[in-house]
Amino acid sequence: MTRTKRVALIIAVAGSLLYVCSYLNTPETWESHNKKGVKAFEESRYAEAEKHLVQAFELVEKLPLNDRRLYFSLYQLAEIYRVQSKFAEADRILGRILEIDEKILGAAHPNVAFALNNLAVNDRLRGKYEEAEVLLKRALAILEKSLGKEHVLVGNILEHYAYLLHKMGRSTEAQEMERRFQAIFSAQDIENH
């Protein structure tokens, strides 16, 4: 056997064995679970996506509240539950996001308003219109105070509120909200042009 052949053989055998060992010993990470979860989600395999996203969440559950991975995992979980119409589970997760935002950013931060809006969407989808309205009113108050009454994000919440009011059969109030958010959006359009 020539020297080249011996070297090639050693590389082939040892390298392959080392690769197989490293492959078998690779632990699942938050990233790998997330990657698999997102892929399954994109391919509409929701049950599988949920399994991976829950596993990813469990790996970061005990991390400090300001860790972006925890935040990311919570949002992913809320989305996968919502897509599968598991509204009670989604509610639990969205509630946790709200808690974290309130603790870290303070109750008057715009992010708290978005968390409230997400909870309101979930309640609306469950048919709990009254609870959704309470949450939206809180969100609106926070945004109007922090960003001003004419801000485009206030317009977005108003749009959602108007839609909810229509669902509740309160058309007059809904039209009032519609007038408000349309005025905000038109002003925004003029500004952009």
Added chain:
Amino acid sequence: MSGGMEMLKLLYIAMGPGIAIAVFIYHSNKLGREPGRLVLKSFFLGGLAVFPTYYFEGVAQEILGLQADESSPFFWLKTIFYAFFCVALAEELCKFLFLKAFIFDEREFNEPFDGIIYGGMVGCGFATVENIMYVLPSGQAVGIFRMLTAVPGHAFFGIILGYFMGRAKFSLNGARHLIHGLVVVVILHGLYDTAAFSNARWSIYLIFAIIFLGIYLGLKAKRELEKLATVIEFSAKQYFPLKGHRKKVPLYLRDIRCLLSKGKLVPDDSLIDKKSGKIKSVREIFSAKIISQYKGLPKTPFSGMPVKLFLIFYQMTFGLYLYFWFLGNYRDFTSYKKLKLNPELLALGLFVFTILPYFVYGVIKKKLLLTGAGGPVADALLDLFVAAIESAFLYYQFQMFSGFLKKKLKKSFSVSIIILSFFVLSGLRKVLLPTIPFYIFWEMVLILTQGGVLAFVQRDLNLYWKLENERNIH
């Protein structure tokens, strides 16, 4: 789609292109077939080379800390170093080493062109195994992207490496050719990987440019050694061996090749030129210098391509074989009829004109979407436009064939019917929405039907070449 079906589909996407290019390379030797055992061995060696290199790359990645973010001041330095020395060099060196250790000294590696076959096989084996490792966890989109980039890249880098291996085995300064080959493929591969790892916006253009360059150089190398193989097959030069019982029997180059494969001669053996009386080793006799005899040889016979094989290629490459087929047909006619055409440029034109509109449209669409324009109708119109471009390129090629075929065949294919059917099928395939049930099944059916339409042309071409060969023999 169930998990099992999904896995099968991904396996098909991952393995199909590599195997198809391997079959294409195997059948590209028109003057003879290499032994299947050695061809398969090369393919598996290429696949095996993935594991040690991946282990090395993983270790190198950890040491270099490439997970660091792109804003790090050493990001580019680390990326270039990793791409060239940890990935390109490791992968190409491993392929090179396996080729050199397990294939290079085989008796059946008995002419320079064999390097193209075995090198290409190692490249395809590597591409196939690597593709499985990428596509199964990452999905269809990655598979389709790699089908256009990494798979042909590895296959043609393998061909380039094989070209230098073939030259090295049959020349007096083999080491120089070996180093030259390794340097060329490491540079090409390193540039490709730098672009791929950089995540920069422009990287996609560089990736495609490197792949084009790799394919171009690979085809050029293949063409050159094809000429050399033709010279070996048909040259009238004769030599006397210096040893053995055949000392008084003059040998043609093809006889020398045959004796090499039987082990009765080795590349270092010397022979005497019957005409000049000069003593030369087999290495010198089979060196690239003999290409100069090519022009004086009879016209190269073409064997065409079995229709079944054509359909397999077409199906397994998801229709991408069209470009190679288009190029091959132009090459055969250009060389046989001494036409003043540039087949490579025409094939490149077909490729660019069928890819470019999507890039341009993508850029325009981004802007249009902001104003609310664009949408499924515009997408479908673009698909039909590209199908029309494809059909136009084929139309001009088939018109040319038709002119030649009509003189030889009683009844040849109808250009207008073939082109119209091709356009309809190509358009349908392009506008097919991935959201429809059993999408992959319908796509496969359309590809097969499209290949079936072109198979009529292939059938007539086979008949034509058969008649031409018979005429040349008589």
